[in-house]
Amino acid sequence: MHRTPCQLIILLLLCGVGSSCNRDRVINPFEDNIGTYSAYGALDLGKSTNAIRIRNVSTPFLIDSTIGYEDVNLFFIDPSTDTELQLPDTIINFNGNYTYNYLLKQNLQPSSTYGVKLVFDGGQESSTTITTPAVTIADTTPDKASNCRQNLRISFKNVKRPEFINAEVGVLYQGSMHWAPIQTIQTPEFIDGLDEMELQLTVTNLLVDIFPPPPEATINIPPRFWLPTVSCNELDEPTMYIRYIHFGPEWEQFRGTEFLSDMFVDSETIDNGIGFIGAIRRDSFSFTFEL
DSSP: OOOOHHHHHHHHHHHHHOTTOOSSOBOOTTOSSOOSEEEEEEEETTOSOEEEEEEETTSOTTSOTTSSOTTEEEEEEETTTTEEEEOOEEEEEETTEEEEEEEEOSOOOTTOEEEEEEEETTTEEEEEEEEOOOOOEEEEESSEESSTTSOEEEEEESOOTTOEEEEEEEEEETTEEEEEESOSSOOOEEOTTSSEEEEEEOHHHHHHHHSOOOGGGSTTOOGGGOOOSSOGGGSSSSEEEEEEEEEOGGGGGGTTSHHHHHTSSOGGGOOTTOOOEEEEEEEEEEEEEOO
16 A cells, blocks of 8 residues: 555554554564664765765654654665674764764665664664665767757666656756756656657657746647747756656655655755665766758
């Protein structure tokens, strides 16, 4: 059953005060029973330091969020080197809330599996594994669009299910960059039988995501034929920028939800208490078009 982020938070709070919650659990937001502590974060392969937050789900959200972690330790496990590293803790002010975090200062490798182990309450343990995504090969066909209505194929190769891609498009307009998720006409979809996702769109289609037409201009018109409120010849330059996040397999349960839309630009907006750790890899490219 699909649960929204708010439902997950409620579930964790209920388990924190319920007698049926087992403390020896794997960290997983979709388990029926959750332990006293949940760990959450998005490990970015492009960052030299990642933070994993720990949440005591037995305490209300509005009290000091750094109380009650004296007997909590977090370990990062690298099976490829058979090492187990205890992570240092720190307190971070995040959006006005002081959160308890453990810092991972290790270069993560693509297509690799790591472990996280939480030790608390005098020896109780919870653990999870994280698999990092592969390195994506992204390109467009053709390399340069001959006009704003030419159909383009944007491909993301080396995306192994259940990994997936979310992408945004950006343009320079009136001196500022404008970004929006690619979703109105099409989202990246897998090609049958291949480890590859693709989009087939025009420059005009992509502009609809950034500058959508008013509702009255879309009545009885298929989205592929919508016209943006800013046309391609009004842009500051004939260039489309694509930035994307390649999500590791643990994120599969969230694919297509508003949760990912909310955290697209800043992965640290994951709500407290969700109890989920996954890995991501960010990248970007651009292509030009002729007017």
